Amino acid sequence: MNKKINTLKPEFKIEKINSGYRGCFNAMASPCEVLIEADDAQLASRITDLVANEAWRIEQKFSRYRDDNILYQIHNAKGKTVEIDEELSYLLNFSQQCFQLSDGLFDITSGVLRRIWTFDGSDKIPTRKQAKTLLNNIGWDKVSWKPPYLTLPEGMEIDLGGIGKEYAVDKAALLAAAITDKPVLINFGGDLFATKPPLTRKAWQVGVESIGGSDKTGLIQIAAGGIATSGDAQRYLERDGKRYSHVLNPKTGWSVAHAPRSVTVAAPRCIEAGFLSTMAMLKGKEAKSFLQAQDVLFWIQE
Amino acid sequence: MKKHQKITLALASATCSLMGALPNAHADISADYADWDVNAALLIYNESDRVTAVEPVISAKKQIDTDESIALKLVYDSLTGASANGAVPTNIAQTFTRPSGNGSYTTTANETSLDDTFHDTRVAISASWEMPLSRMDKLVLGGNISNEYDYTSIGVSSLFSRDINQRNTTLSAGLSFASDSISPIGGIPDPFSEMLPAGDANYSTTRLDSSESKTTVDILFGITQVIDKHSLLQFNYSYSQVDGYLTDPFKVISVVDAITGIPIDQVTGVAIVSGTTLSQVVYENRPDSRTKHSLFTQYKRNFSGDVFDISYRYMFDDWDINSHTVDFKYRLKTSDTTFWKPHIRFYQQSEAEFYTPFYLSGSQPTAGTNTTFATADYRLGEMTTTTIGIEYGHVYENHSWSLAAEYYLQTSTEPSNKVGELNNQELSPDVDAFMLRFNYDF
Numbered sequence: 079m080n081k082k083i084n085t086l087k088p089e090f091k092i093e094k095i096n097s098g099y100r101g102c103f104n105a106m107a108s109p110c111e112v113l114i115e116a117d118d119a120q121l122a123s124r125i126t127d128l129v130a131n132e133a134w135r136i137e138q139k140f141s142r143y144r145d146d147n148i149l150y151q152i153h154n155a156k157g158k159t160v161e162i163d164e165e166l167s168y169l170l171n172f173s174q175q176c177f178q179l180s181d182g183l184f185d186i187t188s189g190v191l192r193r194i195w196t197f198d199g200s201d202k203i204p205t206r207k208q209a210k211t212l213l214n215n216i217g218w219d220k221v222s223w224k225p226p227y228l229t230l231p232e233g234m235e236i237d238l239g240g241i242g243k244e245y246a247v248d249k250a251a252l253l254a255a256a257i258t259d260k261p262v263l264i265n266f267g268g269d270l271f272a273t274k275p276p277l278t279r280k281a282w283q284v285g286v287e288s289i290g291g292s293d294k295t296g297l298i299q300i301a302a303g304g305i306a307t308s309g310d311a312q313r314y315l316e317r318d319g320k321r322y323s324h325v326l327n328p329k330t331g332w333s334v335a336h337a338p339r340s341v342t343v344a345a346p347r348c349i350e351a352g353f354l355s356t357m358a359m360l361k362g363k364e365a366k367s368f369l370q371a372q373d374v375l376f377w378i379q380e
Numbered sequence: 381m382k383k384h385q386k387i388t389l390a391l392a393s394a395t396c397s398l399m400g401a402l403p404n405a406h407a408d409i410s411a412d413y414a415d416w417d418v419n420a421a422l423l424i425y426n427e428s429d430r431v432t433a434v435e436p437v438i439s440a441k442k443q444i445d446t447d448e449s450i451a452l453k454l455v456y457d458s459l460t461g462a463s464a465n466g467a468v469p470t471n472i473a474q475t476f477t478r479p480s481g482n483g484s485y486t487t488t489a490n491e492t493s494l495d496d497t498f499h500d501t502r503v504a505i506s507a508s509w510e511m512p513l514s515r516m517d518k519l520v521l522g523g524n525i526s527n528e529y530d531y532t533s534i535g536v537s538s539l540f541s542r543d544i545n546q547r548n549t550t551l552s553a554g555l556s557f558a559s560d561s562i563s564p565i566g567g568i569p570d571p572f573s574e575m576l577p578a579g580d581a582n583y584s585t586t587r588l589d590s591s592e593s594k595t596t597v598d599i600l601f602g603i604t605q606v607i608d609k610h611s612l613l614q615f616n617y618s619y620s621q622v623d624g625y626l627t628d629p630f631k632v633i634s635v636v637d638a639i640t641g642i643p644i645d646q647v648t649g650v651a652i653v654s655g656t657t658l659s660q661v662v663y664e665n666r667p668d669s670r671t672k673h674s675l676f677t678q679y680k681r682n683f684s685g686d687v688f689d690i691s692y693r694y695m696f697d698d699w700d701i702n703s704h705t706v707d708f709k710y711r712l713k714t715s716d717t718t719f720w721k722p723h724i725r726f727y728q729q730s731e732a733e734f735y736t737p738f739y740l741s742g743s744q745p746t747a748g749t750n751t752t753f754a755t756a757d758y759r760l761g762e763m764t765t766t767t768i769g770i771e772y773g774h775v776y777e778n779h780s781w782s783l784a785a786e787y788y789l790q791t792s793t794e795p796s797n798k799v800g801e802l803n804n805q806e807l808s809p810d811v812d813a814f815m816l817r818f819n820y821d822f
Contacts, residue, residue, distance in 0.1 A: 224548065226515075350391050364383075
């Protein structure tokens with residue numbers, strides 16, 4: 079079940095672009111890029127190397143599909159207590175705070191819902207009973223987390239997918255900013271962070287892929303900070319004309335009704351933007367009023 | 381009311397903890413550690429017809445590192461009013477000499493004898509330093525000093541704690557030491573010597589040194605057990621050894637006529653008639669050591685924002701005093717920013733073996749006897765106290781305030797060996813007090 083992937087050392091590429099250099103690689107099942115505003119190929123290569131390795135490190139460490147990491151240990155502890163390293167401890171603390179801030183809507187134990195919900199565009203909707211049964215295995219409040227000790231009841235899972243990519247963006251940006259004061263933009267599959275405004279223009283131009291039929295492409299400008307998007311046009315179920323979004327409420331086990339197709343949020347850090355965009359999706363038709371109350375820049379596609 | 385809570389500030393702080401110093405976050409982080417958390421409180425305490433205390437407190441805490449902090453506290457106490465001198469009341473006014481030996485005061489008939497010279501101010505400073513020793517071990521070191529007109533106290537303390545059993549259990553051990561000295565106005569009275577009239581030439585013969593001291597050593601062992609995600613249970617045992625001068629130099633014991641129960645006139649040697657001359661009283665004497673043991677247990681539970689807190693303490697000592705305290709608090713969260721906290725406390729104590737509310741004339745020890753102990757201080761007598769209170773508070777992002785009001789009632793049973801007029805008097809009347817406390821955190 080836990081196949082080893084990425085056993086070959088992955089690679090990255092560097093190319094010269096107008097404003098400097100662009101580094102590309104694949105990580106976390108997404109195309110990733112690093113834009114470095116400097117006419118220095120060596121520096122660009124060093125930064126891309128650093129950023130890519132950080133992305134791969136985080137992916138390997140927190141992937142649910144490996145048998146050589148801490149998540150595998152946790153999921154195979156059969157209800158026993160596991161001692162957690164410092165980095166994951168910080169992530170669990172953060173997730174716990176998100177759980178509290180969202181009144182339980184943001185829950186890293188909700189990943190088990192994938193067992194009954196497969197968003198492949200089909201009409202395979204689970205039964206309410208199936209969802210209800212699964213709720214016994216969901217809920218951060220069922221977990222005992224006394225740093226550094228974590229006790230996960232058997233049958234429960236932890237999935238950092240909701241924050242992992244954004245966390246990797248912020249961490250990579252931290253590493254990049256530590257070795258250069260040139261502007262760097264890090265983009266992991268649409269979740270991004272800009273360390274400072276570009277030298278040549280006032281702001282970075284970020285294209286937002288249009289979804290849902292229209293071929294208009296939105297353009298977002300940010301000077302610095304993080305941007306994250308939640309929502310995926312390809313992931314839904316449909317039955318009797320009703321569309322079921324891939325956003326699942328961990329308290330009901332059910333697809334959130336009237337969730338926007340996608341929500342993009344700008345915030346000081348990528349992980350904050352990610353949490354706010356996920357929260358907005360979970361709020362369903364309240365998405366807009368929720369984000370308005372947060373005083374952040376956002377774009378919603380209904 | 382807004383439909384959606386703004387969570388971006390809390391989120392930003394959670395992110396800071398997660399990421400540490402991001403490039404543009406330096407200022408925020410350093411601000412977190414550089415600032416002092418300051419708390420100011422004002423306590424007003426009023427005992428009906430007796431002491432009034434006003435006590436401003438300022439405390440400040442500074443986080444040096446994630447689990448290292450220092451705290452400072454400054455207390456200023458101002459006490460005014462009258463306090464019981466230990467003498468029995470009678471149906472005639474009584475006259476007593478002030479502790480200085482110069483001047484006298486007269487108390488009202490049928491009322492507890494109060495010394496109205498009571499006025500004092502106290503300044504206390506304490507500091508503590510909490511530091512991690514290792515991932516599971518913590519040490520808190522503290523020091524305090526307080527000073528008032530006739531009293532000085534210096535103390536040091538240490539508390540070590542270790543988390544075991546996956547942080548579900550905390551073991552702690554503490555040791556503290558204090559040294560106090562007292563230099564009462566008029567000096568230290570000779571035990572059982574008679575109070576002399578104001579300005580009496582022999583006044584100094586009833587006095588020993590000008591000052592006395594005592595030392596206190598406290599040892600504590602505790603265990604705190606997390607029961608589940610929402611509750612914890614704590615047990616403490618503490619041992620306290622006090623050595624030195626434990627007598628209260630201002631407290632006296634009445635000498636009354638064995639038949640009529642009327643206080644004896646210090647000059648004529650028979651029962652007082654008008655109360656314009658001094659009543660016969662002797663200075664009290666307590667043992668020069670006291671060993672206390674106390675057992676404490678506390679249970680706390682959190683119900684989705686509300687906190688239930690109950691504790692019980694049993695104390696016994698070698699003065700034969702034992703006491704039971706039950707304390708109950710409930711913090712009721714009424715909104716995200718407000719709470720109410722009702723508080724009830726019951727306390728019951730037995731009397732010290734040498735508690736002596738009065739002497740029948742002729743039975744009092746002779747001056748200078750230091751092998752016999754006696755006190756008429758009601759605080760060492762049998763008593764039951766009840767405290768009820770309520771606190772209301774507002775908690776905001778950057779500051780919070782609360783206001784608490786408490787009512788205290790103390791009742792005691794009367795001595796069984798009362799004679800004559802004493803049967804018409806209340807030797808241990810009820811004492812009640814009202815307390816108001818305002819707290820501001822910024």
